[in-house]
Amino acid sequence: MILISPAWLWLLAAAAVPVAVHLLNRKQGKPVLLGTFRFLPEQTFAKARKFELHETFLLIVRIAMICILVLLLAGVMIPAEQEGVQTVMITETEESENPEKTDTGVVEIRVSPQEVDETGWWNLVKQADIDYQPDAIHVAGELTQARFTAGRPAMRAEVMWEHREETEGEIISRVWQSPEGVYSAWFQQRDSTGVRHHIREIPAPEILGDSLAAAGTDTVAYAGILRAVINTDAPEPAAAGLEFATRYWNMDSGSNDEQEQPGELMKISAGEKETVLESIIKPDGTTDFTGANSQAIMEMNITGLDTTAGEGQIILRSGKYRVPVMWRSGDGNFRVNGEIEESMEAWFFAGAGHRVIRESLGTVPALSPSMPEEQLRTERTSQGRAAEIVAGKPAGGRLFLCLLALWALERLLAPRRGM
């Protein structure tokens, strides 16, 4: 039994009210006129017991009415009967086949390496989660970091990775320095649930000049100043989002008026390299900084980036849920497709800013800042509850009919019994 708002259950204490009424009401019935009054004998019997409970049936009816009312308010739902797909197994093979369903509640999905390249592992996993609502997803495939793209979304199912490369420990992807001389490094840690990224301050590493260079197989250092300038004319959500991205990267951000050009949102300087995030051109040709609540395609121009390393679209396969996504189009621009709610605007700009910053550093487009573990857990449970609530049937209708029937019964009984 699921309740939409269990807080109402405290109202069950009100079921004590009919009991109190019944106990207190033993003397004050409505006086009935009796023509044969004078034939009643003198009252010489013992007094009634103090807490005699009469009309128990009426009392039960009244208590039941209150309970049903409380349940109605709390929103009882009957959980939907699901066929219960327990496990989805995603295997990377040469041929991609349609998903098969075996009898024991296990669905096998085969994906080809091209699909993985195009779509990204996490998107595949997320789609499987949405489609089948399983309890667990097993992923088997050649998991290299290169294929480990896109953000790790929150999911209901437990995801288990079986990968060939078992690398443990942390990998440092990038290091940079703020003007105050503080070094920050971007760490990737792989565990059974995937790869986690975080950025934290480190003691001064080995610095190799001021160019982007790779030292060693898994340590890259970059020395120089990473700075971003955000246009003061940028509208509030854009500025807030971009500023968040810069803070995440421990960048020095400022609003410099002299480099302002109309249409510039943010300019990033990483050493000698400059990357500019420019304004948005709507499909109808008007220039606007914001594309909130638009259903059309939004384009953001980026200059200064190496566009040859562009990748294809990253989209979710057509599923039940439409999520607005951002991708790099063939001409090197960011494209956003779908509706953006107003509250999500800033986040989109944060995402865009983040991506641009990453790419300006020359890093492989990889995971966005990951959600902390607790948040993920809550997300999982709330998504699960939400899924249950969406899939469940409200039991309110039947309860309401019961309540009506009980009320009619109570009204029938009460006057007859003089209560």
Place this chain on the structure above:
Amino acid sequence: MSELTKEIASLASGGRLSILARHIVDGFLMGLHRGTRRGTGSEFSQYRSYQPGDDIRLIDWKMYGRSDRYYIREADVETSVTLRLFLDASASMRYAENGYDRFRYASLIIAVLGTLAHRQGDSFALHIVNDREQLLLREGRDTQHLNRFYEMIESAVCDGSWPGSPGWLYESLNSGQRELWVVCSDMLDGLDPWISFVKTAGISGSETHFLQILGADEVNLPEQKMMTVKDPEQRQIRNIRTAAVRNQYQANLEKYLDELKNRVMSEKTSLDLVMMDTPVGTALRHILQRRQLR
């Protein structure tokens, strides 16, 4: 039982008395007695010779044509009866059961009897009586009288008790007419008023029928464990536990009813107990059938 439920519904819903009464009378009541038809009787009994002073309208001209003498044609004139109805309007009549009160039930009985009398061409009178006021509708037989009759019942108010002394009756006593008295009451106010009433009825020489109307819950107390009751005159309220009280109560009541019956019943008087959940038609039919057998 469907008769009963229909009647209860119509009584409880406050249908017009005239309509309900006519419905019952039309339905299934046989005559109170073989009534007269309007005008002179048509059953031939005998001829008698004309005496000066007789009504010349009664002369049989056919006989004159045959015999050249004046003869009066005589018929078996059936005696007409004046129905005198008494409706108790005391406070105890306000006792209610099944959604209607005793007064309404009694009103319906009275209305039915009045309607029946009117149908048969008898004259009827109505007394609506308690110790505060005693309303009288003098005998009559036309339709206007019937309408006044209905109105008087419908506008009556219950209060007080049955009058202790029968002084209010005296002006209605006339030894000329043969009368049939019917009293609708609960007769719970005490023996003495009824004894004196019976005596007065005896003086008038009328045949008297008492219809004592009681409710099922009055005879056996209702099922609920605790009750709060008040007396009809609103002076006292008592809380009673029905189980503990029932036996003694029923004994007292029975004693009273027996004594009442003994003191009231006689050659010319009958007393019938009518329960409020009996359909009016059925109750009256039983009583009338019994009367006709006598």
